[in-house]
Amino acid sequence: MSETKVLLTEKEMPRAWYNILADMPNKPKPPLNPATKEPMVPQDLTPIFPLELIKQEASEERWIEIPDEVMEIYKLWRPSPLCRARRLEKALDTPAKIYYKYEGASPAGSHKLNTAVPQAYYNKKEGIKRLATETGAGQWGVALSQACNFFGMECTVYMVKVSYHQKPYRRSLMHVFGSEVIASPSDRTNSGREILKKDPESLGSLGIAISEAVEDAAGRDDTNYALGSVLNHVLLHQTVIGLEAREQLSKVDNYPDVVIACCGGGSNFGGATFPFAYDKIVKGAKVKLLAVEPSACPTLTRGRFGYDYGDVAGFTPLLSMYTLGTEFMPPGIHAGGLRYHGESPLVSQLVHDGIAEAVAYGQTAVFDSGVLFARCEGIVPAPESSHAIHAAVEEALAAREAGESRTILFNLSGHGLLDLPSYDAYMEGNLVDYPLPEENLKKALEKLPKI
Numbered sequence: 331m332s333e334t335k336v337l338l339t340e341k342e343m344p345r346a347w348y349n350i351l352a353d354m355p356n357k358p359k360p361p362l363n364p365a366t367k368e369p370m371v372p373q374d375l376t377p378i379f380p381l382e383l384i385k386q387e388a389s390e391e392r393w394i395e396i397p398d399e400v401m402e403i404y405k406l407w408r409p410s411p412l413c414r415a416r417r418l419e420k421a422l423d424t425p426a427k428i429y430y431k432y433e434g435a436s437p438a439g440s441h442k443l444n445t446a447v448p449q450a451y452y453n454k455k456e457g458i459k460r461l462a463t464e465t466g467a468g469q470w471g472v473a474l475s476q477a478c479n480f481f482g483m484e485c486t487v488y489m490v491k492v493s494y495h496q497k498p499y500r501r502s503l504m505h506v507f508g509s510e511v512i513a514s515p516s517d518r519t520n521s522g523r524e525i526l527k528k529d530p531e532s533l534g535s536l537g538i539a540i541s542e543a544v545e546d547a548a549g550r551d552d553t554n555y556a557l558g559s560v561l562n563h564v565l566l567h568q569t570v571i572g573l574e575a576r577e578q579l580s581k582v583d584n585y586p587d588v589v590i591a592c593c594g595g596g597s598n599f600g601g602a603t604f605p606f607a608y609d610k611i612v613k614g615a616k617v618k619l620l621a622v623e624p625s626a627c628p629t630l631t632r633g634r635f636g637y638d639y640g641d642v643a644g645f646t647p648l649l650s651m652y653t654l655g656t657e658f659m660p661p662g663i664h665a666g667g668l669r670y671h672g673e674s675p676l677v678s679q680l681v682h683d684g685i686a687e688a689v690a691y692g693q694t695a696v697f698d699s700g701v702l703f704a705r706c707e708g709i710v711p712a713p714e715s716s717h718a719i720h721a722a723v724e725e726a727l728a729a730r731e732a733g734e735s736r737t738i739l740f741n742l743s744g745h746g747l748l749d750l751p752s753y754d755a756y757m758e759g760n761l762v763d764y765p766l767p768e769e770n771l772k773k774a775l776e777k778l779p780k781i
């Protein structure tokens with residue numbers, strides 16, 4: 331009997347992150363300063379980011395060494411396991427081999443700690459005492475709270491108000507690690523007060539919370555800002571996922587035909603797939619890279635490719651990406667981590683150039699597959715991750731249809747143990763799909779900045 335779990339030793343962990351900017355046939359257009367609309371220069375970012383991360387954001391070095399201090403903390407949960415989903419294969423009666431990389435085993439319960447730790451580390455090293463950030467459903471806020479705690483830093487998290495009230499346990503976790511958690515929009519910032527003046531009942535959004543956190547960080551010398559997805563340096567740090575997975579598969583003499591990950595801002599997708607994108611671009615490997623998004627927030631499949639802001643107030647640089655427009659208000663689907671109007675410029679460019687592809691699914695089908703996975707493999711997946719599971723199930727069924735074996739690898743970005751109310755809603759038959767009407771999409775896209 332061959333193995334179900336493929337493990338690496340600590341000695342076999344990658345010692346450097348893979349930077350795909352070194353190898354992309356077309357690099358994304360540069361970020362623009364929001365005020366001048368000219369390409370950003372490093373000084374534009376020094377009020378909110380440490381120099382080392384600004385350097386990584388634009389670096390074209392293929393490998394960037396992981397600092398020892400970061401390696402030491404990574405070892406608390408890395409290398410993460412690669413598992414063969416044999417019981418799921420059997421349930422689907424498929425000749426395909428299904429592997430998943432399990433990032434839910436991190437202390438944060440998701441992949442987000444892979445970048446939270448180096449971000450806190452570089453800030454600390456450059457004398458920063460406090461980080462400000464935003465969080466939607468709370469996964470990023472938890473990860474950054476843990477990372478700041480490891481390095482003895484303070485952390486303030488602006489949490490989208492609707493989640494602040496609906497996801498009390500992630501808020502509790504942030505408190506355990508010593509963070510201050512503020513419901514956004516708040517009266518702590520000009521941008522928050524501005525929104526509250528117009529709409530005192532505002533439930534908040536990620537775009538608003540980002541404005542608040544950036545304003546907080548820009549206003550204090552001892553404070554920087556940290557972002558959990560979208561930016562190049564974030565995806566860079568996440569490549570430990572794909573580097574490990576590629577090594578683990580090679581230990582069982584295998585290589586994937588398709589690599590799948592869900593896509594919100596693109597960080598776990600980039601992390602899982604970029605090492606395979608390297609094989610594809612540089613070595614001509616035939617591997618399909620598939621990003622999965624919710625049909626309620628279909629950035630890659632129906633958004634526009636162009637410049638847009640990352641936040642509502644327009645404080646962030648203009649990024650070249652697929653976007654639904656900052657005014658786009660995604661419906662309250664249960665995969666909170668996938669409700670973002672924009673997308674990583676790196677992932678956007680790869681999809682634009684046909685190196686990666688994207689597909690969108692409704693949440694009821696996604697939960698069907700998430701529950702099937704839980705019942706077969708014993709792990710309750712995060713609703714975000716279930717998007718990847720559903721695509722893997724579709725690929726496995728296509729393999730059955732075609733009567734051919736293939737190797738499917740997907741990233742299980744997190745567990746769903748703090749998302750049980752969503753599972754209750756599913757079990758009670760209260761989940762609905764929100765296909766996005768063409769009209770709403772058109773209206774949101776009309777508001778894109780003209781560059």
Ligand SMILES: *Cc1c(COP(=O)(O)O)cnc(C)c1O
Pocket residue numbers: 439440441442469470558559560592593594595596597598599667668712714715743744745
């Ligand atoms: C935040 C999150 C996502 C979405 O973010 P990406 O940057 O697209 O990876 C997906 N899965 C989980 C478990 C998350 O916490």
